[in-house]
Amino acid sequence: MATLFDPLQAGDLALSNRIVMAPLTRNRSPDAVPGDLSVTYYRQRASAGLIVTEATAISHQGQGYADVPGLYGSEQLAGWKRVTDAVHEAGGKIVVQLWHVGRISHNSLQPGGGKPVAPSAIRAKSKTYLIRPDGSGEFAETSEPRALDAHEIPGIVDDFRRAARAAIEVAGFDGVEIHAANGYLIDQFLRSGSNHRTDNYGGSIENRTRFLFEVVDAVAGAAGSGRTGIRLSPVTPANDASDPEPQPLFEHVASGLGSRGLAYIHVIEGATGGGRDFQQGDKPFDYAAFKAAYRNAGGRGAWLVNNGYDKDLAEKVVAEGPADLVAFGKLFIANPDLVRRLKDNVALNAPDKATFYGGGARGYIDYPTAA
Template structure:
């Protein structure tokens, strides 16, 4: 079977994963209000998908300033920790393994989402372009708006944010998570520090590539101290070509992305991080990662390597078989197919994603997608 490599078990630190299929982080915007608290509905959603080898939650903001979209869950309050405990208990009851993604959007936010209406924080006071934040407008409605002009963090402020990452990691353990992932991709705060286009600081956190990697290095060390490096993953989104929009936001195309991200991966290798997640561009006509980069990633990093981004089972299996990946993430297919591993194993057809219910809302388009057994039963009844 072409997909057989995906169905093989593997290890991740102390964990044995039942297969190499991953539910990657997927923003769904269904946290309870007020307080951005995970709910019983979210617990049901993740438990439905616990047949994956590894589940990684949607991004959970590590502090109120880390939010860029209304109704996304946090992981900084006791209510939120209790809400996430419902999620982890439900997943563990299905013999699943689940990591929490720790998220801070930095400048991709709006004053309406910030405590006291303050400016969002960033490495430098450079406004994010060609991207939107999402704010609540009342009565359960919201709208996309341009991000506000950010304020540059002081060195003391940077230290405070690093400490907040460490606290969020402890909160994740308290909530019962098996590990955590640091979101360092897609133009958010950690990515902003790495990027030569978003970071124009002249102190020890800016200028040279090694200086721009300092924030990442400090967060990785702080979080690894809390959870143990083998229970830590980090997500990057390297982009090797693109439009001006891509350059300023999605992936933040660097002048030399190969060197930038190989050096960033060396930070993870030196820390003994358990896995590296690479989020590939997933829009139409998106550029593919160069094979030379994939090979250098494998040569540089000795932990588990996860790729995600419009993968088919066949394409993912080929990458695993070639030894370039250990795990493959399936985003939209997993939204619409809670039993995705079984469907891939048996070659069963996939449900289509309802684009209208991707973000926000109720159980519709969230926990009501049918599993194959239900569809087969319905077909048998109809026959």
């Protein structure tokens, strides 16, 4: 019977335990460059079986929040190389989450102050994070997007490909995770609430999933399928994501991913950061059927679950088989030595929500270890 602390082979990734540090946006990378604080932050948490970095923009157009990192400039890649070197020196494994926010952005963050891009020109009922002139942060309404022309889509697929190759070859990551969740660009194409297109990228489930599969194939080709994971959130309402029939949509996604040899599938269960029993549509989402669709299509990647897990629930799903890996988010913010604390039943630090987004060392690298 597997435990959280057993090793696991996920594609080409040899992991020392089943505990994953979830991607956590912290808004501490001015000019989109990870700095000294980021090096320390990730090194402190290298005992995780796998670290998934905060979401990282594949292009300037893909940027949606102030002071989040990128993968499209030499200084950004050099900053990330310092991070990966530190994690590897501490014995850890780290993958970068590839991100294009789509419509979840603001004109002030876009090239030339232009409109964010999206499958359709539908403004999201959501907010983004900006930096005021005095250096303080604020949440602001997202800007109205413009619909992508069909001829622009291959260019974004190429941006994903270039970012994946640079992540492996230049920045030294062990792998990459495609962010196809939480109402960002790929998820916007998937869902009927944000995709009203009438061309080959809209309408039917087959068309709405086309962009996702094009991105997966491009990224896996650049990074290696065994070094590629993907994050999905079948029912989350995050960033105004909606679809009345998520079950057939995501079972189609799962079936399509089954033949692509990915390292892992990262699933957010329920509402991101909220109720695990949240549902869209008339019926509760059947996560077992979702996983079965992937396995029945030949998928052998590790199954990574996320959202509201504590030690007891994590141990249960790993021991009984529904999951191979479990991701922890807020617990890793406050507990750099979370793996040791869980293993030895050491009391956990409580996270300081006031320091989640933006700022400096406080609430970022100053949480005490159990030692």
